[in-house]
Amino acid sequence: MNATQPHSRKTDLTVTHVLAELLERLEHSKVPVGAEQYRSVVQYLVSELGEVEPGTALGALLDSHPAAAELYENVNYQFAGLCRSALEASLASERQAKEVLDRAMRRAMNRPNTPFKEDPTHGKS
Secondary structure, rough: OOOOOOOEEOOOHHHHHHHHHHHHHHHOOOOOOHHHHHHHHHHHHHHHHHHHHHHHHHHHHHHHHHHHHHHHHOOOHHHOOOOOOOHHHHHHHHHHHHHHHHHHHHHHHHHOOOOOOOOOOOOOO
């Protein structure tokens, strides 16, 4: 009988760190970067991130490499959403968007000869 071994995750983050550092350099490069080179680094980093052990070491690496952290969030979005995004920044942007929409709605309602009609199906499925 062939028993499958559980996949053990990597605890050595050396390769992950090198790829995260390379991605940061590509992100901030003043010289244009080829799409194939960028894609290659991202694909290797995604593969590494899928094999490393989650924990404080990975968290520290992602904290110091914002591009890798964003990639990590995108790859794991279906499981954890924007798990690495600061809650305060998310709330502030949501509030700001609501204020902009409220102002636009008030302006639209105050225009002469432009009656506002609420959509009767709004909010209904």
